[in-house]
Amino acid sequence: MSTLTALAIAGGIVAVTAGVALVVVQPAGSFTTRGSVVLDHGCATYGTTFGDIRAGTQITVKSDGRTVALGRLREGDQHDNGSLSLCQFPLVIDDVPGGHDYYQVEVAHRGAVTFTEADLRDGLRVTVG
Numbered sequence: 001m002s003t004l005t006a007l008a009i010a011g012g013i014v015a016v017t018a019g020v021a022l023v024v025v026q027p028a029g030s031f032t033t034r035g036s037v038v039l040d041h042g043c044a045t046y047g048t049t050f051g052d053i054r055a056g057t058q059i060t061v062k063s064d065g066r067t068v069a070l071g072r073l074r075e076g077d078q079h080d081n082g083s084l085s086l087c088q089f090p091l092v093i094d095d096v097p098g099g100h101d102y103y104q105v106e107v108a109h110r111g112a113v114t115f116t117e118a119d120l121r122d123g124l125r126v127t128v129g
Contacts, residue, residue, distance in 0.1 A: 029098040033061075035124030036088045037107050043076040043087035052108040053128055059091055059107055061120075063100040069093050073107070096120060 037059075041050050055076065061069040071093030079086045096103070103119075104112035107126055115124065 030095045031098055031121055033093045033096055033120040033124050034091070035126075036090050037073055038125065038127045039076070039087040039089070040084070040127065040129040041087065042085035043078045045087075050129060052110075053089070055089065057089075057108050059093060059105065060112075061093060061096055062104045062106070062112065063097075063102065068100070068103070069096040091124065093124075 037053065039045070039050055039053050041048065045051050045053055053073070055073055057073045059071040059073065060067055061071070071091055073089040073091055076087040076089040079088060098117060100117060103115050103117065105115055105120075105124065105126065106112040107128060110128060113126055
């Protein structure tokens with residue numbers, strides 16, 4: 001057997017093993033929640049009392065007092081409606097474990113808001129400000 005053939009076979013074994021590992025790591029019954037955090041202040045938060053609400057801000061999902069999933073805010077989109085300026089930060093939280101009665105979701109350290117699993121599956125919307 002040539003060296004090239006041996007390397008190809010070894011590469012195939014590694015690829016199959018990695019694929020199996022990915023399947024095993026994926027939690028059974030987990031889901032992805034999508035949604036947004038709406039800030040009723042606009043997107044320019046630097047130097048304001050809302051400076052902790054920006055792209056990259058951590059979102060913590062807890063159940064029964066334990067952290068079960070983490071996410072981060074994405075870049076905000078400004079929406080102006082007359083005298084009201086809103087900023088909508090999209091979010092995606094992967095691998096939220098299913099089967100809990102309630103989940104507490106906290107953006108930065110602004111206090112947790114409680115949701116049901118159905119709420120998280122339908123789309124999460126949190127308003128700050």
